[in-house]
Amino acid sequence: MSWAPATIAVLLIAYATVSARLGRWNVTAAMFFTAVGVVVGPSAWGLLDLGIGSHEVKLLAEITLTLVLFGDASRISLTALRREHRIPLRLLGVGLPLTIAAGALAGVAIIPGLGIAESLVLAVALACTDAALGQAVVTDERVPSRVRQGLNVESGLNDGLCVPLFFMAIALAEAEAGTRSGHSALQLVGEQIGYGLIGGVVAGVAGALAIRSAAPGISGAWLQILTATTALLAAGIALGLGGSIFIAAFTGGLVFGAVRRDAAGEVTALVDEGGELFDAVTFIVFGAVVLGPAADELTWRYALYAVVSLTVVRMVPVALALIGTGARRPTVAFLGWSGPRGLASIVFAVILLDEADLPHERALLLAVVATVGLSVYAHGLSSRPLTERYVRWFGSHPEGEVPAMEAMPVTGHRWRWPAHRG
Numbered sequence: 001m002s003w004a005p006a007t008i009a010v011l012l013i014a015y016a017t018v019s020a021r022l023g024r025w026n027v028t029a030a031m032f033f034t035a036v037g038v039v040v041g042p043s044a045w046g047l048l049d050l051g052i053g054s055h056e057v058k059l060l061a062e063i064t065l066t067l068v069l070f071g072d073a074s075r076i077s078l079t080a081l082r083r084e085h086r087i088p089l090r091l092l093g094v095g096l097p098l099t100i101a102a103g104a105l106a107g108v109a110i111i112p113g114l115g116i117a118e119s120l121v122l123a124v125a126l127a128c129t130d131a132a133l134g135q136a137v138v139t140d141e142r143v144p145s146r147v148r149q150g151l152n153v154e155s156g157l158n159d160g161l162c163v164p165l166f167f168m169a170i171a172l173a174e175a176e177a178g179t180r181s182g183h184s185a186l187q188l189v190g191e192q193i194g195y196g197l198i199g200g201v202v203a204g205v206a207g208a209l210a211i212r213s214a215a216p217g218i219s220g221a222w223l224q225i226l227t228a229t230t231a232l233l234a235a236g237i238a239l240g241l242g243g244s245i246f247i248a249a250f251t252g253g254l255v256f257g258a259v260r261r262d263a264a265g266e267v268t269a270l271v272d273e274g275g276e277l278f279d280a281v282t283f284i285v286f287g288a289v290v291l292g293p294a295a296d297e298l299t300w301r302y303a304l305y306a307v308v309s310l311t312v313v314r315m316v317p318v319a320l321a322l323i324g325t326g327a328r329r330p331t332v333a334f335l336g337w338s339g340p341r342g343l344a345s346i347v348f349a350v351i352l353l354d355e356a357d358l359p360h361e362r363a364l365l366l367a368v369v370a371t372v373g374l375s376v377y378a379h380g381l382s383s384r385p386l387t388e389r390y391v392r393w394f395g396s397h398p399e400g401e402v403p404a405m406e407a408m409p410v411t412g413h414r415w416r417w418p419a420h421r422g
Contacts, residue, residue: 004056007040007047008281015280028380030133030283030342034373037287043295048288052365053353057285061347062235064278065159066249068343070231071271072156073253074260080149084410087150088157090321091335096158098317100127100165106313110305111367113360117173121356122364124166125349126309126371130342131155132279133376134383137338142391144406147331151338159344160250164193166348167244170356179357195243200251203234207252208259211267224270230256231271246347279343286346286372294369297362306370310378314339326405334390340379341372 015022015032022032040047050057081088103123107114114122131138131151138152171185180188207230211223218226234252235245260267315336322332349368353361394406 002049003047004050008284011036011040011284012277012280026381026384028133028135028376028383029280030376031380033280033283034287034291034376037284038292038295039287040284041288041292043292048284050285050289052289052293052350057289058350058354060278060282060285061350062245064275064282065246065344065347066231066235067228067271067275067278069160069163069246069249070234070253070256071268071275073160073250074227074257074268074271076153076156076254076257078254078258080410081153084146084149086325087146087322087335088153090325091150091154091318092157092161093321095154095317095321096127096161098320099314100124102313102317103127103309106305106308107367110301110308111360111363112301114363115173115176117169117176118358118360118364121166121169121173121352121358122367123313124162124169125345125352125364125368126313126341127165128159128162128341128344128348129155129339130344131340133340133342133379134338136384136387140387140391142395143387144394146406146408146410147335149410150335154339160247160254162344162348163244163246163250164189164196166351167192170352170358173358174356177357177359191242192244193247195241196238196245196247197243197251199237199239199241199243199245199248200234200253201255202237203230203248204252204255205259206230206233208256211260223267227256227267228270228274282343282346283376290346290349290365290369291373294366297366298370302366302370303374305367306374309371310339310341310375326403328403328406330390330393331403331406334386337382337386338379340383341375345372 011033014036015029019029022028037048039045042049100120100123103126104116104119107119107122108116111119111122129151137143138148138155140148167189171180171189174180175182175185207226210226211218231249231252234248237243238245238248315333318336318339319332322335327335345368349365352358352364358364394403397403
C-alpha cells in the first residue's frame with residue numbers, strides 16, 4: 001500500500017498553513033518542498049516511494065510543464081514586446097546560445113566521459129531559467145520595470161525555445177553514440193517539432209476564438225476551465241499526432257494570448273494555480289526520488305559543475321549579451337545572477353531518462369540534480385537580499401543622474417496570477 005498521495009497532500013496542507021510566515025523568513029516554496037521531499041523519500045522515512053522512471057513521475061512532469069509553458073507563453077504581450085524588445089532579445093538571442101555553448105564546454109571539461117554531444121544535452125537542459133525560484137526579483141515593483149520585464153520575458157520564453165533544442169541535442173547525441181541512426185533521429189525531431197507546432201496553433205486559435213465569440217455568455221468558472229482545456233487540447237493533439245506536448249503547449253499559449261487580445265479579462269487563473277500546485281508537487285518528488293537517493297553519488301565534480309553552471313556559464317554570456325545597451329555593472333551582475341534553474345530542468349531530466357538512450361545518462365542526471373538543488377537554495381536565499389541591495393543602489397542616484405537604460409519605463413508582462421491575488 002502506497003502512502004505517497006497522503007504524504008504529498010499533508011505536505012501541501014502544512015506549507016499552506018505556514019506559507020506567509022516562511023515567506024517572511026525568506027524560505028521559498030521550492031526550498032521547503034525540496035527539503036521535506038528528501039525527508040519523506042526512500043533515503044529517509046520512505047513514505048514517498050516513487051521511482052524517477054515511473055509512470056507517475058513522468059505524468060506529473062508532463063502535466064506540470066504543460067501548464068507552466070502554456071500559462072507563461074499566454075501572458076507574453078507581443079505588442080509590448082515589439083515596443084520594448086532590446087533586453088529580452090539580447091538575453092534570448094545572444095545570452096541563451098552563449099549559455100548553451102558555455103555549458104557544453106564546461107560539461108566536457110569537468111565531467112569525465114562526456115563528449116560534446118552529450119554535454120550539449122546537459123547544457124540545454126540547464127539553460128532554462130525559472131523565475132518562480134527568484135520571485136522576489138520579478139514581482140518587486142521597486143526594481144526598474146525594464147529589468148523586471150527582461151527577466152520575466154526571458155523566463156517565459158526560454159523554456160519553450162529550449163524544448164526543440166533539447167530534442168535536437170538528444171537526437172545528435174544518440175546518433176553519435178550509435179543508439180539511433182541519423183535518419184531516424186532527424187525524423188523523430190521533425191515529428192516532435194512539426195506536430196507539436198500543429199497542435200499548438202490549432203488549439204490556441206480554437207480556444208481564443210471560443211473566448212472572443214462567447215465570452216459574455218461564459219460563467220466565470222467555465223471561462224477559466226476553457227483556458228485550461230485549451231492547454232489540454234494542444235497537448236492532446238500533439239500526443240495523438242506523435243509530436244511534443246511541450247512544444248504544443250508553448251505554441252498554443254503564444255497563439256492563444258495573441259489571438260485572444262485580452263478579451264474577457266483574466267482567464268488564466270486556473271492554469272496558473274494548477275501550474276503552481278503541480279510545481280509544488282514536482283519539487284516534493286524532486287527531493288524525494290531524485291535528490292535524496294542521488295546524494296551519495298554527487299561527487300566534487302558535479303558540485304563544481306553546478307557552481308560553474310550557475311555563475312560563469314550564466315553570468316558571462318549575459319554580460320556579453322548586454323554590451324552596448326548602456327547597462328551599469330550592478331544591473332549586469334543582477335541580471336546575470338537572476339537565472340535560477342528549476343522546473344524545466346527537472347522535467348528535462350525525467351524526459352532524458354524515459355526517452356533517450358545515451359551511455360552517460362546517469363552522469364547527466366547527477367549534473368542536473370546538483371545544479372537544480374544548489375540553485376533552489378542559492379537563489380531562494382539570495383533573491384530578496386540581493387534585490388534589496390540592487391534597489392538601494394538604483395534609488396541612491398540623485399534626480400537627473402539616474403542610469404538612463406535602467407530608468408526607461410516599459411510596459412510589463414503579467415506574472416503568474418496567484419502572485420498578484422492580494
